[in-house]
Amino acid sequence: MLFEILLVILGFVLLIFGADALVKGSSALARRLKMSDLAIGLTIVAFGTSAPELVVSSVASVKGQSDLILGNVLGSNLFNLMMILGIVALIKPIIVQKSMVWIEIPISLAVVVVLYVLSNSFFENETGLVSRLDAIILLVLFAGFMFYIYKGLSKESTVEATPAVVMSNLKLTLLIVFGLAGLVYGGHLVVTNATDIALQFGVSEKVIGLTIVAAGTSLPELVTSVVAALKKNADIAIGNVIGSNIFNVLLIVPISALIHPIAYNSSFNFEMYLLAGATLFLFIAMFSGKAKRLDRWEALILLVGFVVYTGYMVTK
Numbered sequence: 001m002l003f004e005i006l007l008v009i010l011g012f013v014l015l016i017f018g019a020d021a022l023v024k025g026s027s028a029l030a031r032r033l034k035m036s037d038l039a040i041g042l043t044i045v046a047f048g049t050s051a052p053e054l055v056v057s058s059v060a061s062v063k064g065q066s067d068l069i070l071g072n073v074l075g076s077n078l079f080n081l082m083m084i085l086g087i088v089a090l091i092k093p094i095i096v097q098k099s100m101v102w103i104e105i106p107i108s109l110a111v112v113v114v115l116y117v118l119s120n121s122f123f124e125n126e127t128g129l130v131s132r133l134d135a136i137i138l139l140v141l142f143a144g145f146m147f148y149i150y151k152g153l154s155k156e157s158t159v160e161a162t163p164a165v166v167m168s169n170l171k172l173t174l175l176i177v178f179g180l181a182g183l184v185y186g187g188h189l190v191v192t193n194a195t196d197i198a199l200q201f202g203v204s205e206k207v208i209g210l211t212i213v214a215a216g217t218s219l220p221e222l223v224t225s226v227v228a229a230l231k232k233n234a235d236i237a238i239g240n241v242i243g244s245n246i247f248n249v250l251l252i253v254p255i256s257a258l259i260h261p262i263a264y265n266s267s268f269n270f271e272m273y274l275l276a277g278a279t280l281f282l283f284i285a286m287f288s289g290k291a292k293r294l295d296r297w298e299a300l301i302l303l304v305g306f307v308v309y310t311g312y313m314v315t316k
Contacts, residue, residue, distance in 0.1 A: 001200060004193040011189030012216045015052040018182025019220035023048035025175030028167040042104065043149055045236060046243025048179070049224050052217035053244075054252045055187030061256035065195065066263040069256045070119075071209020072217060074271040077112075077245045078210075079218040081278050082306035087222070088229040088237050089299030095234050096293060099152070101286045104242050107145065109279040111249040114141065116272045119264040128264035135254035142250035190216060206265060210313060238294075245279075274309060278302065 023045050053076050060068040088094060118134040190213060198208040221244050228237040256262060285298040 001197070004196050007189050007193040008197070008212075008216075011186045011193065012219065014182040014186025015055075015190065015217060016219050016223065018179045018184075018186055019049050019051055020179070020223070021175045021182065022051060022179030023220070023224060025167075025172045025179060028172050028175075039149060040236060040239070042239040042243035042246075043146070045224060045240045046247050049220040049240060050244045050247040050252065051180075051183045052187060052190075052220060053248055054255065055183050056191050056213060056217055057252050057256045058259060059187050059191040061259040061262070063191070063195075064260055065191070065205055067205035067265055068191065068195065068209040068213065069253070069262055070264065070268050071206045072213050073248045073252055074268060074275060075210035075214025076218045076221075077248055077275055078271065078278065078306065078309070079214055080221050080241045080244055081275070081282065082302040082309075084218065084222050084225050085238070085241055085282070085294065086299045086303035086306065088225050088241075089294040090296055090303070091226065091229050092232070092234075093290075093296060093299075094229070094238050094294040096238060096286060097235065098292065100238060100242065101283070101292055103148075104239075104246075105279065105283050105286070108242050108245050109276060109283065111141065111246055112272060112276045112279065114138070115249050115253065116269070116276075119262075119272075120266070120269070121264070128266055130253060130257045130262035130264055132258055132261060135257035138250050138254035138257075142247075142254070145246060145250060206267065207313060207316075210271065211310065278305065 029044075053072055057069045057072050060066075060072070085094070115138070118137065119128065119130055121129055121131075194208055194213055195205065197203075198205060221240055225237040225240050228234070228240065253262070281298075281302070282294070285294055286292050288298070289295045
């Protein structure tokens, strides 16, 4: 038991450092391409910090662990939205750009609705299944989102762009390569050993995915967003969270489903409702108090909501 716990911790360490290396290398590359801070947060940083979820969910899919996949994705999105944004906005209220209010936040809400409809198989004969056809639909939507980013945000000028990081081609390449390697092996360690621990304690894969694995794979988002907030770069902080949530649904779920169709446990509908509600709350918060800003009292509501939900999951 102790050995498995140590391997899970080692896996999380590899995930965090792997994601950090990937983000640094990718961000340096993005700077050279003169992308805006918001575009970087929604794409490069969001993908880098979502990479642990991708690896963990892909490994779980190979093993046919559907509850772990969905628990990881939905749990990570809830952690990102309620815990991370809550902490970041408590440090400093987040000022949000117009496009984030009217486009990216609504998109993050819409993808939850799409996943809910596809997962519950309302328009198919199967009961509770994310099929390979559903995966293709989600990937097409992801391609559309990336096209929107490419056409719009990459050309958007920010109020104060962060200076380009001077980095050699060798260092940039090594960061990306070793970052990916750390993510792949770290994800393997987390899934394998977290599952073994769950079985020994009689805890379901769903609860493990929604709590321990989701929180662990979301640590890169937490670190990245907090550091961005401390450096007064709100665009990367919120772009990272919203971008990661969109990536998790439109990229990680379909890739996992292409590897092996995901059997959907209808009890996850509760997490879907909570995630949709929290996203809607974030949208409404943009118009209460000071416009286009997530204030500290709103952040506190998100944090308290997450603590109550986590307590409910643990006691349940």
